Amino acid sequence: MAQIEQSDGGKKKKGAQKKMQIHVDFTPMVDMNMLLITFFMLCTTMIKSQTLNIALPSNEKVEQEQQNKAKESQAVTLILDTERDEEGNVKYDAETGKPAHMIYYYLGKPDVADEDKDGLIDNSNLKVEKFIGNQNGEVQGIRKILHDKNKTVLEKIAVLKQDWKDKKISDDEYQARAKEIRNDSLIQDRPVVIIKAGPNASWESLIGALDEMQINQISRYQIDNINATDSALIFDYLAKNPRK
Amino acid sequence: MGKVKPKRKSTLIDMTAMSDVTVLLLTFFMLTSTFLQKEPVTVLTPSSVSELKVPVTNLTTVLVSPEGKVFLSVSGDADSTYSSEKVRAEVLQTAVAEYNKTHSNKIQLTPAQVAKFSKMNMFGYRLADLPAYLDKEQFQQDELLSDPNNPLAGIPIDDNKDLNKPNEFQIWMRAIYNSSNPHMEQSIKSGEGIAVKADKDTPYETVHNILDNLQTLKMNKFSLMTALKTEND
Structure with a gap:
């Protein structure tokens, strides 16, 4: 392991100190370290889980009069669905490589009138969007729809954010004031989003929808169960626009 | 012809630098990573922009497997009066007492079984079969829990709304x-x-079934575990 070498093969003057070179072989040490690294890499995780807080309404029956009714002009209903194959595995979008989540949405009340009685809804206001996120700094997909709905709040928060970036206000102050703006009842056009998830919708799409609420600073949203009207709307949509 | 003797060179390589690097790497891994918790099923959580960290103490994790099986993990307080082990032992005894009130087949647990339970990070087994499960060896327990075809694994859950006759969850x-x-x-x-x-x-x-049960229990506020992503995704 450790070797001591004498230099100058014996040709030395008397009295001169012997020069010693010490070699310590570090190979076993490196071996051991590598083993330890392998152990740590296999047994530990670098991903720290984050959490998303939600509050669901209580399950108790609420009297009709006590229910909060959202104004029609403010209501946005999202119906989540995920394309799955016969075995129930999530399909992936061929272009983007992302899971094929479909977000059906309508603004205000659903339009289900069928005047000519052909079994199809005449003017369905149901549209479909996807989770795309931002592209080139521009909001896309469903985010654009929600963004446009909550413009006033987002504009106010953008001003606040600039102040915060310029270090004019502290973190806490920024959070508190952003919350105030989100919940400001004087802003008339704050949307109320109702998130409904179909039976096939994957957990990821629900989280994605909740995430959009956070990104778009929407304070009023709720998770609801899908009802017969919603199913009929989607059925109608798929009859008109069959999936490839 | 004179033989040319190759000059013998020393093959010693100085490993000191290499050793330095590995020690640095090791330190990095030890400081930045956390140990994987043993879970009966591996799940990949969806990602969100929320940056709230998961608390380490006083947390109940409800793990939902893709088949809908439910597993629970309870962590106690940082204070040793309410350490994870003590909390788990107490929870087990309360749960068994509650179960025995509403069911005719009473469950009896030995102190050894309770001690074994209190060391488990994640649990999820039908209460009626829990004593037999606790008597098994560790590797057998792991096999039983992670077997997707085992009907006894996972905490039984249904859409019960009547808290006088609670389901096991x-x-x-x-x-x-x-x-x-x-x-x-x-x-x-x-x-x-x-x-x-x-x-x-x-x-x-x-x-939804699990969320519905939590609503029935009036535990309306809870958090959902996610991984981190940026707004651009």
């Missing part, structure tokens, strides 16, 4: 809520005490 959650650790109750009330963890591809219907 409701028994467990109430036992956790009512444990003598006051911080657990506080954190559940504030919405930080319960974290639901499900795979991103799990159908919403499966998870």
